[in-house]
Amino acid sequence: MDTFAARGYNNASLAEIAERAGVTQAGVLHYFRSKALLLTSVLELRDRTDIEQLGAERPRGLAFLRHLVDTARRNAEREGIVRLYAVLSAESVTDDHPAQPYFRDRYTGLRAFVTDALIEACGLPETDRARAHDAANAIIAVMDGLQVQWLLDPGSVDMAASTDLAVTSLLATLAPDRFGRPGA
């Protein structure tokens, strides 16, 4: 995880990974077959850990949106994980990258989940699904984009405050009667 976060996938060497893990390269390949499969395993392990931390009940609706803001807050204390995802998600759009299907599927799932949470939190009719979908993409994008800015210049970026401001503002636009005019 540390090596992929520090170097990206393409520039990570199996020799370095093996040395940091205290095994031989053959040992790494015995368990993971290839660098590409090792990467996928690292990402899946991270996802399992996050899902387990959420507990049995995954929050829904407004609680899920608040959970995203909490995630942005906690992320400011786990630079390694943030770097892993920021580097690999963007690197995955390069030619023939082994994590491309992983990130495409991850965004598809997250997009559906955030869209549903917005619809539920705002009490929107099904006809507003396209707008909720655009707002969901914006929320996911805010979280991702803030990570790159924060990694480059942590003193200038408050990930939790900016995420909260974006989520709160989008809720007020989607459901002005429920969430409108915050602070007014």
Add this chain to the structure above:
Amino acid sequence: MDTFAARGYNNASLAEIAERAGVTQAGVLHYFRSKALLLTSVLELRDRTDIEQLGAERPRGLAFLRHLVDTARRNAEREGIVRLYAVLSAESVTDDHPAQPYFRDRYTGLRAFVTDALIEACGLPETDRARAHDAANAIIAVMDGLQVQWLLDPGSVDMAASTDLAVTSLLATLAPDRFGRPGA
């Protein structure tokens, strides 16, 4: 530009770049000294082109925020440039990356410019600068994050619509009397 966008900096080979440009590797190095300096030159060339397209008068205040939404719209027709920035900005947070100072400075400048535009558009007092700064980071983040999602799955991401929704919503939160309750 194409090679850095398709492979990232670390994985790009000077041999490929030289071949695509129809010169020898020695020829590339004669003009650019190193792969790192070639990368910086490519990024600076792009910036100059964008600034020239803006014309002599850089828009301010609300016009600048609208210009960002227009940029998101135009970006959907220039996949190569979008990929270049998405890949390199995230890769720049890896260890010893040559474009790290470039992207740190770029975000610093953009952050100041978007913050000033928000303050001007919303008529905010200087005491609201911290909030405008958080909103500016969110706007920049939305644009960046949408690019990665769009590159992975263009049919599921409307960059202009999501950027517009985020900017409009943040304006309404910062200045409810001026921009509040859109669509209500």
